Amino acid sequence: xxxxxxxxxxxxxxxxxxxxxxxxxxxxxxxxxxxxxxxxxxxxxxxxxxxxxxxxxxxxxxxxxxxxxxxxxxxxxxxxxxxxxxxxxxxxxxxxxxxxxxxxxxxxxxxxxxxxxxxxxxxxxxxxxxxxxxxxxxxxxxxxxxxxxxxxxxxxxxxxxxxxxxxxxxxxxxxxxxxxxxxxxxxxxxxxxxxxxxxxxxxxxxxxxxxxxxxxxxxxxxxxxxxxxxxxxxxxxxxxxxxxxxxxxxxxxxxxxxxxxxxxxxxxxxxxxxxxxxxxxxxxxxx
Amino acid sequence: xxxxxxxxxxxxxxxxxxxxxxxxxxxxxxxxxxxxxxxxxxxxxxxxxxxxxxxxxxxxxxxxxxxxxxxxxxxxxxxxxxxxxxxxxxxxxxxxxxxxxxxxxxxxxxxxxxxxxxxxxxxxxxxxxxxxxxxxxxxxxxxxxxxxxxxxxxxxxxxxxxxxxxxxxxxxxxxxxxxxxxxxxxxxxxxxxxxxxxxxxxxxxxxxxxxxxxxxxxxxxxxxxxxxxxxxxxxxxxxxxxxxxxxxxxxxx
Numbered sequence: 001x002x003x004x005x006x007x008x009x010x011x012x013x014x015x016x017x018x019x020x021x022x023x024x025x026x027x028x029x030x031x032x033x034x035x036x037x038x039x040x041x042x043x044x045x046x047x048x049x050x051x052x053x054x055x056x057x058x059x060x061x062x063x064x065x066x067x068x069x070x071x072x073x074x075x076x077x078x079x080x081x082x083x084x085x086x087x088x089x090x091x092x093x094x095x096x097x098x099x100x101x102x103x104x105x106x107x108x109x110x111x112x113x114x115x116x117x118x119x120x121x122x123x124x125x126x127x128x129x130x131x132x133x134x135x136x137x138x139x140x141x142x143x144x145x146x147x148x149x150x151x152x153x154x155x156x157x158x159x160x161x162x163x164x165x166x167x168x169x170x171x172x173x174x175x176x177x178x179x180x181x182x183x184x185x186x187x188x189x190x191x192x193x194x195x196x197x198x199x200x201x202x203x204x205x206x207x208x209x210x211x212x213x214x215x216x217x218x219x220x221x222x223x224x225x226x227x228x229x230x231x232x233x234x235x236x237x238x239x240x241x242x243x244x245x246x247x248x249x250x251x252x253x254x255x256x257x258x259x260x261x262x263x264x265x266x267x268x269x270x271x272x273x274x275x276x277x278x279x280x281x282x283x284x285x286x287x
Numbered sequence: 288x289x290x291x292x293x294x295x296x297x298x299x300x301x302x303x304x305x306x307x308x309x310x311x312x313x314x315x316x317x318x319x320x321x322x323x324x325x326x327x328x329x330x331x332x333x334x335x336x337x338x339x340x341x342x343x344x345x346x347x348x349x350x351x352x353x354x355x356x357x358x359x360x361x362x363x364x365x366x367x368x369x370x371x372x373x374x375x376x377x378x379x380x381x382x383x384x385x386x387x388x389x390x391x392x393x394x395x396x397x398x399x400x401x402x403x404x405x406x407x408x409x410x411x412x413x414x415x416x417x418x419x420x421x422x423x424x425x426x427x428x429x430x431x432x433x434x435x436x437x438x439x440x441x442x443x444x445x446x447x448x449x450x451x452x453x454x455x456x457x458x459x460x461x462x463x464x465x466x467x468x469x470x471x472x473x474x475x476x477x478x479x480x481x482x483x484x485x486x487x488x489x490x491x492x493x494x495x496x497x498x499x500x501x502x503x504x505x506x507x508x509x510x511x512x513x514x515x516x517x518x519x520x521x522x523x524x525x526x527x528x529x530x531x532x533x534x535x536x537x538x539x540x
Contacts, residue, residue: 102345170382174446176343178396178453179372188399193386 038264045261048254054262058224058240064251068259070226071240072266074141077228078220078236079210081145082152086209087202089149090156091191094198097157098164099186110158117154124150125215133219141227141234144220148212152205159201163194199278203271210267213238237263289316289487290356290373290456292337297351299332299341306332308511310351314504319479319488321502321519323495325534328508330491331379334459337489338374339367355457372400375450375486379462381442383434383449389425392434392445396453411452419448420478440471447478458482460490464497476501495535499523507531 052067059066093113097106128147133139167190175185191198216222221233222243237259244256292314299307307329314320322330335341336349339360353360360370383392391398393412402408412429416422421444425432434445443463450458460479464472479488479501492498498505499519506516507528515522515531526532533539 168382170378170380171384173340173343173376173378174382174384174449175395175399177338177340177371177376177378178399178449179368179370180396180399181368184399189384189395193384195386 041257041261041264044254045257045259048258049261053255053258057226061249066255068235068237068240068255068262070223071235071237071259072262074220074223074227074235075210075237075263075266077230078141078144078148078216078234079206081142081230082148082209083202083206085146085149086152086156086205090153090202090205091160091198093153093157094160095164095186095191097161099182099190101161110161113154113157116150117158120214121147121151121212122214125218128215129218136231138231139219139221139233140229140231141220142230143218144216144234144236145230147215147219148209151209151212151215152202155205155208156198156202159204160194160198163197163201164190166197167193196278199274203274207267207271210270211238211263213242217242237266289318289483289485291316292457292487292489293352293354294337295352295354297333297336297353298349299329299336300348301332301344302346306511307336310513312506312513312516314487314489316487317483317485318504319483319490319502320504320506321498322489322491322506322508323493323498323534324508324514325539326493329511330493330508331461333508334376334461334489334491337457337459338371338376340371340376342367372396372453373456375453375455375458377443377447377450377458377460377463380466381439381446383437383442383445385433385435387434388430389432389434389437389445390429393448393452395449400453412448415448415452418451418478418482419444420474421445421448438471440467440474443467443471443475444478447475451482455486457487457489460488462491462493465493472497495523507534509534 050067052065054067054072055069056065056067057070058068093109097110100106101109125147128143128150132143132146136143171193172185172190175189176182180189216236216239220236220239222239223233223235227234241256241259241263244252244259247253292312294310294312294314297307297310297312298305310333322333324330332341337353337355337360339349341347341349349361351361355370355373358370358373359365384395387395390412393415394402394408397408397411413422413426416425421441424441425437425445434442437445443466447458447463464475467475476497479490482488488502490498490502502519504516505519505522507514507522507526507530509530515526515528517526522531523535526535
C-alpha cells in the first residue's frame with residue numbers, strides 16, 4: 001500500500017511537514033509557561049504543604065508551623081460573594097446586549113464594559129474602599145466580594161453576549177413560531193442553548209479574580225484569625241501569600257509557596273468540577 | 288378543524304425594499320395550498336406575514352389585513368404570540384432545539400407556555416409524534432436522545448410534531464422538504480396529505496411537482512405580486528396568465 005500522500009511531489013510533502021512542525025512547536029511554546037509555573041510551584045511548595053497547613057490558623061510571628069485554613073475558607077466566602085455580584089449582573093447585561101442591544105444604548109453599555117475590563121484592579125479596590133469600607137467604617141469580606149464581583153462583570157457580560165449571538169436565529173424563530181413569548185424564548189431556549197459557553201466565560205472570570213490581591217488589600221484586608229461574617233475583615237489566600245512572601249521569615253516564605261500551590265489547585269479544581277457538572281446537566285429537563 | 292385564511296391588500300417591506308405588493312388571497316380550510324415562484328419572489332415573506340413572523344426581522348413592516356377565521360391577525364387587540372399559537376410553522380432547515388431531548392422538543396411549545404400536567408404532556412407528545420409518523424422510530428429513546436442526534440428527515444418530522452403538539456389551526460410550511468433526501472421528502476408529502484384532514488396547510492415550495500402532488504390550490508408569486516391563484520390543476524394545465532405559463536413550463540425561474 002502506498003500512503004495517500006505518496007503520489008504528491010516532494011516539495012508539497014516537505015511544505016506540509018514543515019508547516020505541521022512549526023505549528024506543533026508553537027503549541028508546545030504555548031503550554032510551556034503553564035508547565036513551568038506548575039512544576040516550579042510544586043517544587044517550592046510541596047515541602048511546606050501538610051495537613052496542618054490546611055487546617056490550622058497562621059502561627060504568631062516567631063513561632064514555627066501554623067497554616068492558612070482561615071485564608072482558604074475566606075477566599076471561598078469572598079469568591080462566593082463575588083460570584084453572587086458578578087454572575088447575575090454579567091449574564092443579565094449579556095442577555096440585554098445580545099437580544100435587545102443593537103442600538104446606541106447597547107453600544108454604550110458595550111463600551112462601558114470594555115473600559116471596566118481595562119480598569120486596573122487596584123483602582124477598583126480603591127473605589128470600593130471609598131464607597132463601601134469608609135461607609136461601613138471597617139474592612140469587610142463583603143467589600144472584598146463586591147470589588148472582585150465588579151471585576152467579573154465585564155468578562156461575564158461580553159462572553160455571555162458572544163455565546164448568545166452564536167445561537168442560530170432559526171432556534172429563536174422555532175420558539176417564536178410556537179407562540180412562546182420573546183422573554184421566555186430568551187431564558188428557556190436561547191440561554192439554555194448557550195449554557196456551556198456561558199459557563200466557560202464565568203469560569204474565566206472566576207479564575208481571573210480568584211488570584212487578585214490588590215483589590216482585597218483595601219477591602220477584605222486580611223485577618224490572622226477565623227472570621228465568617230460579611231462585615232468583618234477576612235483572610236484570603238492571595239493576601240496571605242502576599243504578606244508571607246514579603247516577610248523576612250524563611251518559614252513564612254516557604255508557606256507562601258505552599259499557599260500559591262493550594263490557590264492554583266483550588267482554582268483549577270473548581271473550574272474542572274463546574275465544567276463536568278455542566279456537561280452532565282446539559283441534556284436534562286426543560287424550562 | 289382547519290380555519291380559512293383571508294388576506295386583503297397585504298403589503299410587506301424590508302426597510303425601504305417592498306417585498307409584497309397588494310396581495311389578495313383566500314386560503315380554503317382543510318386543504319393544502321401551495322405557494323410557488325422563483326427565488327426572491329416573496330413566497331417566504333408571504334407565509335411569514337400570516338403568523339406575524341415577518342415583523343421579527345429588524346426594520347420589517349406589514350400593512351393590510353390577514354384574518355384567520357374570526358381572528359384579525361394585525362388587528363388592534365391581537366398579539367403576535369397568540370396568533371403564533373394558532374399557526375404552526377415548519378421551516379426550511381430542520382431546527383430542533385439542540386439541547387433538548389426528543390420528548391422535550393415536542394413538549395416545548397406546551398411546557399414553555401406553562402403546561403405542567405405530566406399526563407397531558409405525555410399524551411400530546413405521543414399523539415404528535417404519531418401524527419408526524421416518527422413515533423415508531425423514536426419511542427424507545429424519547430428522553431435519552433437529543434433532537435439534534437436524529438437524521439435530517441427525522442429532525443424535520445420532529446419539528447412538525449413540535450408544531451402539532453400545540454394544536455394549531457393552520458400549518459405553514461416554508462419549503463419543508465428542500466433540505467431533505469427523496470425518501471424523507473416523500474414521507475413529508477405523505478404527512479401533508481394526512482394533515483390536511485385536520486389543518487389548513489400553506490406550503491411554500493419551489494418544486495412544482497411537489498406542489499402538484501400535495502396541494503389542491505396553488506398561488507404563483509412573481510416579484511412580490513400574486514400573479515395567479517387557482518386550483519392546482521388549472522395553474523399547471525391552463526393558466527390564465529402568460530407569466531404563470533412560462534414559469535410552470537420551465538421557460539424561466
